[in-house]
Amino acid sequence: MKDTNYKLLIKKIKQNKNIIILKHIRPDWDAQGSSMGLAYLIAENFKNKKIVVPGDRLDDNRDFLSENLSDEFIKSALVITVDTATQARLDFDRYELAEETFKIDHHVNIDPYAKNEIVKETAMACTEVITLWAEAMKLKWNVNAASNLYKGLVTDSGRFLFPNTSYKTFNAAKILLENGANLKAVHDSLFVSDLKRKKYANFAFSKLQLSKNGVGHIIITKEDQKPWDYSYDEIKSALGTMSGIDEIKIWVLVIELDDEIKVSIRSRNFEIDKIANKYNGGGHKLASGCKLKTLKDISKLVKDLDSVIIKETK
């Protein structure tokens, strides 16, 4: 299914020599894979572009990095944002300067902050949206573009295990594999962990508290994080230690940060997004996030999640 804005994005890329690709703060692999994959695609298909991908990186890839972007460069550039639902979450403090903006995303579009957009709320990953666009526009592929986009797809789908995985997810995977995505290299880079990571998972799991109804939660305090020297994304990997366990119906990871307390909630069967809404957050039915003001609020949140299980299993 073609989007009328597919061609518009091509036109905007052609019209602008300078291109900035922005992603969200504390990037995950969908954010980074989308931004890097799109950058490699544009570099492959449109000559003489200056492409910049600012902000944090999850690995030591330095491609498309640029120190000291001038205000003039930003004003003159096409600014494409990926995987970022709201302007406030952009990993960039001068978005306001941008004049030509384009949002590519797969989250619920609560904040249409860009001048133009391609937003597919049913897509598994933002990289899926970019993949279908590139395919429809018959762009030329390379290994870097396909591999980076595949990273977002395999992680945002929980290795194709999340219940909303569909033929569309596999269709996007098919396109990426046909066009050179290096499956083994991507899987090794994402899923082969070092011993320290395994020890961290054990440590985190040892902090599991489980309610009698089946709400499991782990709290990682600032103090807990100190000895590990991990990024937010690495700290968050503790969430996965609670999945795939029959007795844990809903699982919650609480991470204490300097400025806020971030909470991730997951479930196999119980819809938890309404509870996330109540705590200043939201997301999908089985995967949501929210924020707490103090660690004391956790017991309230757990009680609310308990009541979801009680109500549904009556």
Ligand SMILES: [Mn+2]
């Ligand atoms: Mn995403």
